[in-house]
Amino acid sequence: MAINLFTDKGVPLERQRFTWKELVGKPISKLDDDAFTRVRVILMNGIETDALRVSQVLLRMQREARVPLAQLTRVENHQATAINWMVSADHSPLETTIAYEQVAIEVTASVAQHEPDAYMAQAYRYALLEDFDHLYRYAALMDRLEGKDANSITQGYTDIVPGRPTVVHHRSPENDLLECYARDAALATKLHAITLVGGEYQTHDYYIHYGPWFADPVARQLYAEIASVESQHIVHYGSMLNPDESPLEKLLLQQANEVWNYQACASQETNPRVKALWEQFLEYELGHVQCALQLFKDIERRDPAEVLGDGKLPRGIEFRSHRDFLRQALAEVPMRKDGTRFVDEDDEAVASLQYRNHMNSQGSPSQGVSSAYQWMPGTELAARPATIA
């Protein structure tokens, strides 16, 4: 069904209600559900928590919109709860981490291929190769700490091999920045960037929250290192967003982004119970867009078509294995950053090299954990012949 942001009005905000029982429904099965169901659950939690973040910031900035923002914030929070509580309790933090990296890889790969702006597409491929490497490092940790196979989470959809080595992800802050999109950029470009910012925020917050949960110092170090890179990625993707957009313009785009993502989830979901939730929340988000449209018109006195064009949505994320694309993208592993430019390895900004050399001077967690590591079915222990006394 083709959605139009102006004419499809969804469920009015005042009719969007929950009970505690509805917020805490049945979780998905770690064993039986398709990995992409979990990918969508994690992605949409990231999208919702980012929408929540934006509404909360706008509350501090937009006096006339305080009441509707408070109402929106309430619903967004409960949507995030209903979604995130679908992750079942038998997922260890490390297993959830593997799933987070699979989200980053497969969602970014789809976005990178659909992105109409060549510079932005390059930026997606750049960070994609870093998240691809994080999966490999965490898979090594999971194997060597818990004795578990990361493929039981990724289910054969995603390769577990080195990307751009994490040890070289550490850049000086100014070299994480990108050029932002133009205010009249394609809606697809804007929605892609908003989606990735939300995803990276969520990943960073998860790692910085769960790093101290681990007793093992190797795990604590690796989470510290990769949380730092995810923070860089928030800057990387966050700097794609145009700072000249007005607060309500950002609200409008954020709500449109939620509609766009829910539509993609609803159209590809294989678990009927989860699909029903995506459909329900798609209707809710269309209601939020109506609220944002009204605020935009009433307060900014601007035509929303300036931001949303004809109200039609661009092509959605494809939730599938992007193995071939990723393997080709590995050719860009040597690429580095100098300011907002992508450069050859030899031309990387000196400030990044200095920063990195210091950070790695007492050892590299990501290198140590994965020393001589090769993913194998059933863990690396399965590759060694068993000795039976």
Added chain:
Amino acid sequence: MDNTTAVGMNRTGLDMAPLSKDQLVEFAREQAPRAPHEPAGLAEVRKQYALEADRVGSVPVPASLKGVAKAAMGKLKGDNPEVLIDKLGERLAFERTGVRLYEALITKAGAASQGPMLDLAQLQAMRDDEASHFELLTRCLQQLGADPTAVTPCADVAGVAATGHLQVLTDPRTTLAQALGSMLMVELGDNASWELLAELARQSGHEPMAQAFAGPLQAEARHLETVRGWLRQAVLDEGG
């Protein structure tokens, strides 16, 4: 709730990805030379941290003067009363959590519609045993002048270890047999720990305390056999 083991669409194994299986393995092998080779691997980092680490915490100093005197006396006799206080604190914390574990098991057994039907009255008695053991240990710590509300280092570590069992017992999706499997591990550990505690109390010169532990030892042995029997019945009946 349904307590049966069912065949279904489990997707965790590589055989569930027949189309990508071979290329996944082959590509990982092909890319293996790109893995780092660090001379100081995980073990070295862990060793370094172990050498630098503080302990999780300390055994609290007995608060009452009587306690201080007794602790000091123990020291003079060449004993380490803090070891006994630590282990008493561990057992106390474990028995207190044990009450909650049995309460979770009672709820699960009460919701069962299939599989083994556990005797709820017997389960309740087992839960009450754990509560009475908790009370006994509270009195023992008070006799030594120690604070029974304090978390000793061994109590803390035992709490970390019990976390997984709590997750298994309170997950609405786990079957009775899965919950009993967890309880078997709990009871095996509990039995061995009571034996060790009685031995330690005796060695520390607290013979009356060691004798008072005979009751819990017998009760825990009964719990172990009961849980083992239920689990055996649940698994073999379903497997047969």
